[in-house]
């Protein structure tokens with residue numbers, strides 16, 4: 439059956455939606471009650487009857503988009519999710535249409551080749567040797583490796599699985615030894631704590647690394663801390679460093695941490711889900727100096743690389759670590775095959791896996807590396823300017839000097855005030871920001887993801903904040 443009318447309808451509706459949002463028409467967020475939405479969208483009827491096409495689809499899309507959160511709106515400053523480049527979205531559409539789950543080469547040679555190329559691009563950015571193209575005359579030798587997974591959380595779990603394979607190779611057969619610990623700053627993303635529990639180490643095996651007052655891992659104390667853990671009989675599965683932290687966007691000093699971990703023979707995992715994208719920027723690459731000393735890195739393209747969700751890379755310095763992470767045999771998939779490409783299924787939790795590389799590749803092919811670097815630079819510079827503006831405003835405290843596109847600030851007053859102001863802003867719907875905890879207090883938090891957000895939006899936000907603050911007394 440031909441669905442070209444529906445495809446065109448959807449594309450037209452989406453383009454109009456994004457253009458209106460970018461033009462600041464309508465709210466950035468409007469949360470209607472679920473029960474009301476389900477009725478408006480006629481979900482039960484459509485599920486029971488089917489047949490949604492043409493005019494019906496147009497009506498459905500109108501209601502669906504009206505209730506959607508508008509990431510394309512410059513008032514969107516809340517979460518670390520990309521405002522996707524249309525070419526990246528095209529990648530999702532093409533993949534959805536083809537449905538080539540390419541974790542085994544035979545199910546999607548073009549998708550697998552694109553993922554391979556994108557991973558090698560990322561490995562080069564880190565400073566690790568890219569993998570030789572299968573079937574080419576490139577020397578094999580030592581090289582890095584990677585896989586794209588459905589999100590940074592799964593990617594962190596995958597990286598720690600790789601560490602487990604190296605540190606406790608018998609764990610796969612015999613279970614996880616009781617003496618393993620993971621050392622990470624308290625400011626690490628919650629997916630690290632989850633991974634530790636999922637791996638079966640138990641939440642108590644996550645040890646809080648020494649940090650400075652801003653929550654950055656402190657290399658000067660890390661060595662003695664690791665030694666003291668060892669003296670107590672613990673084996674260190676991995677040290678995890680932030681690049682950058684979720685709450686306030688600060689980078690841990692990777693050069694010193696990396697050197698120390700190398701000297702002590704400890705696996706260093708860098709969670710660069712948000713901040714590794716600075717690797718593409720000649721101006722901000724220095725924030726990740728030393729990342730090449732790590733053993734693994736997680737880098738989400740669906741955060742700062744304008745790529746639609748999801749597209750997260752797990753990268754390792756030595757490909758063998760990732761190759762050994764999952765030992766399961768599935769004879770219908772994993773057997774000696776004479777094939778012109780490679781399978782990635784053995785590097786990931788997933789069996790069926792979307793062609794995630796196409797999303798990032800099409801963004802790169804449209805914007806070029808330079809275009810992405812300009813985007814990272816712009817958002818980082820904007821954050822610095824916003825911090826200066828907020829510091830100059832009376833009664834506003836800025837948490838830290840931003841190193842990325844994340845800024846945290848608070849109004850004079852209790853934690854409840856920050857949350858109450860945020861609630862009112864979201865009810866109004868013109869600005870959408872988040873809130874976080876840092877140094878034991880609540881902060882309002884901006885993640886400047888939108889390439890159209892500018893100083894006029896920041897001024898507008900400040901005016902609205904003041905209005906709500908006054909109203910709240």
Ligand SMILES: Cc1ncc(COP(=O)(O)O)c(C=O)c1O
Pocket residue numbers: 518588589590591592594627629682683684709710711712738750
């Ligand atoms: C540092 C860090 N790691 C991991 C994640 C989780 O990534 P995802 O949301 O793609 O699972 C986030 C998400 O914000 C993050 O900031």
